[in-house]
Amino acid sequence: TGKTGAVAACSWYASKAGLEILQEGGNAFDAAAAVAYTLGVVEPYFSGLGGGGFMTIYNAETKEVEVIDFREIAPAAANAQIWLDEAGEMKQFEKDGQKLGTMSSIGGLSVATPGEVAGMEYLLENYGSDAVTRQQIFQPAIDLANNGYLVTATFKEELESEYAGLAAMGEVGSLYLNDGMPYEVGDTLTNPDLATALQAIADGGRDAFYTGDMAQAMVDAVQAEGGVLTMEDLANYEVKVREPVSSTYRDYTIYSLPPASSGGTHLIEILNILENFDMASMEVNSAEYVHLFAETFKLAFADRAKYMADTNFVTVPLGGLTSQAYADKRAQDIDLNAAMEQAAPDDPSPYEHTDTTHFSVADVDGNCVAITKTINYYFGSGVMVDGYGFMMNNQMDDFSTDSESVNKIEPGKKPLS
Numbered sequence: 001t002g003k004t005g006a007v008a009a010c011s012w013y014a015s016k017a018g019l020e021i022l023q024e025g026g027n028a029f030d031a032a033a034a035v036a037y038t039l040g041v042v043e044p045y046f047s048g049l050g051g052g053g054f055m056t057i058y059n060a061e062t063k064e065v066e067v068i069d070f071r072e073i074a075p076a077a078a079n080a081q082i083w084l085d086e087a088g089e090m091k092q093f094e095k096d097g098q099k100l101g102t103m104s105s106i107g108g109l110s111v112a113t114p115g116e117v118a119g120m121e122y123l124l125e126n127y128g129s130d131a132v133t134r135q136q137i138f139q140p141a142i143d144l145a146n147n148g149y150l151v152t153a154t155f156k157e158e159l160e161s162e163y164a165g166l167a168a169m170g171e172v173g174s175l176y177l178n179d180g181m182p183y184e185v186g187d188t189l190t191n192p193d194l195a196t197a198l199q200a201i202a203d204g205g206r207d208a209f210y211t212g213d214m215a216q217a218m219v220d221a222v223q224a225e226g227g228v229l230t231m232e233d234l235a236n237y238e239v240k241v242r243e244p245v246s247s248t249y250r251d252y253t254i255y256s257l258p259p260a261s262s263g264g265t266h267l268i269e270i271l272n273i274l275e276n277f278d279m280a281s282m283e284v285n286s287a288e289y290v291h292l293f294a295e296t297f298k299l300a301f302a303d304r305a306k307y308m309a310d311t312n313f314v315t316v317p318l319g320g321l322t323s324q325a326y327a328d329k330r331a332q333d334i335d336l337n338a339a340m341e342q343a344a345p346d347d348p349s350p351y352e353h354t355d356t357t358h359f360s361v362a363d364v365d366g367n368c369v370a371i372t373k374t375i376n377y378y379f380g381s382g383v384m385v386d387g388y389g390f391m392m393n394n395q396m397d398d399f400s401t402d403s404e405s406v407n408k409i410e411p412g413k414k415p416l417s
Contacts, residue, residue: 007031009359010046013149014038017140018361025131028363029057032371033120033128035359037141040116040390041194042149044176045158045378046357049197049209050218050385050392052115053357053373054257054417056244056264057127060366065255069240070119070373071414072112072395077228080409082109084401093226095168100382104401106165108227110381110394112415113237114218116373117201117209122239123369138202145195145389148188156185158378171221171384172391193389210234214388221385222392240312247272247322257372258318260414262308265321266300272327273299273334288336295334298343306345309406310414320348 005028007018017038018031026034032055040048047053052072058065083103085091092099093107103109124137159166159182166173167180175191176183183189200208208214215234222229244255245264249271256264273296282289307316320326326348333340358372374393375381381394398415400407407416 004364005031006362007035007359008361009035009039010357011039011042011152013042013140013144014359018359020140021132021137022361022363024136025129026137027127027129027131027365028361028367028369029123029127030129030132030137031363032359032361032369033124034137034140035361036116036120036371036373037138037198038144039357039359039373041141041144041191041198043155043357044191044194044391045155045162047116047373047375048380049116049194049201049388049390050111050114050380051373051375052112052393052395053119053371054261055119055123055369055371056255056257057123057370058255058366058368059127060368065244065246067242067244067257068119068122069242069257069260069414070115070122071240071260071417072115072393073233073237074112074396074399074409074411074413074415075228075230075233076411077230078112078396078409078411080401080403082228082396082409090401098164098168100165100168102397103226104397104399105377105394106382108222108225108229108381108383110396111222111227111229111383111392112395113229113233114393115237115239118206118237118239119373121201121206127367134202138198142195142198142202145191145198148190151183151185151187151189153185156182159183162378165382166379169382169384171386172379172382175384175389176379191389193387195389197385197388197390210237214385217385217387218392221383222381225381225383227383245318245322247324249275257417259308259316259416260310261372261417262304263372263417265308265316265318266304268322269300269303269327269330270296272322272324273331275324276328276331291339292334292336295340295343296331298340299330299333299346302343302345303348307348307406309416313410313413314406317348323348 005022018035021031247268380391383392399409
């Protein structure tokens with residue numbers, strides 16, 4: 001507990017790493033990078049160097065809210081037919097004669113160009129403080145990778161649920177299986193190769209990851225499993241700085257993520273719809289309460305399927321989707337006494353106008369950062385980068401195989417989150 005800062009992460013190790021940076025005088029942004037890198041060590045099934053994500057930050061000095069988009073990007077050679085056979089069916093990824101899943105979810109063709117390191121480096125370069133060194137920020141993650149961390153109940157659960165894939169993908173299994181079997185809760189795991197990768201980034205910054213030996217190792221690993229990632233894809237990766245979506249809910253102002261994340265926009269749409277009802281009068285989790293949430297979610301997800309995609313490729317009516325007037329119109333579709341069979345999207349365009357793993361860190365000055373990052377499914381693509389100890393994402397699976405979808409695969413495009 002404390003009154004001068006806070007760190008909330010899904011791992012004790014990660015929260016501790018962030019707290020230590022705050023105690024050493026670093027700001028929330030320094031601490032967030034320490035948390036992020038530590039999570040990649042101790043929860044490698046959720047996120048890591050081979051993944052990407054989004055962050056919403058509040059800069060106490062400028063009093064501005066900004067979104068840093070470090071989502072993964074489709075390689076230049078990716079296309080809408082990348083996983084489909086001549087009949088238009090999804091091809092299966094096979095390893096030693098064993099079918100492990102679709103090519104969109106495992107193996108090299110599931111890998112998008114990772115953004116995590118670019119995102120953290122952008123954060124530190126633009127918002128980090130001089131109170132702590134880069135080595136201090138990276139040290140907790142490096143020490144855990146070298147000296148070991150305890151396997152948790154969640155870790156064991158993921159090892160067991162993904163056992164077939166882990167066993168079949170040799171590099172992964174050699175690290176995360178103990179003589180071919182899942183580790184037990186309380187066992188200690190080390191990953192010195194990942195410590196090597198982290199130290200290289202601590203010393204060399206972004207270039208240590210996106211060019212040179214580590215980049216070549218990523219390309220080799222992905223292409224060996226059928227992927228199309230290239231050195232050019234890695235070198236050309238760019239972080240995008242975006243305006244947050246924003247609206248009010250009763251007496252609160254909410255800032256959240258714009259596309260290629262769908263969460264923030266539709267969180268706001270959902271809250272705007274719910275503002276039409278007397279929520280305070282309803283018992284939490286009563287039939288009436290659950291029904292209202294379910295109907296509201298149906299409307300928001302119908303709009304999500306219709307409109308949401310990477311705004312560099314598609315015009316998304318964000319102003320309309322986050323408009324209170326549009327939400328009021330959608331609320332009229334809700335019958336408090338009957339459930340909708342099928343929700344349909346509406347047209348938010350008339351409401352457009354011009355003024356319109358997760359962890360969190362706050363510091364004593366009021367700086368805040370909220371980060372969601374991932375390698376997508378548990379253990380991502382199953383592709384391990386030889387000599388560097390981290391998994392590549394399978395974020396390509398977040399694209400649609402429908403050639404008419406706004407979220408179809410296109411080179412350089414970010415899949416909808």
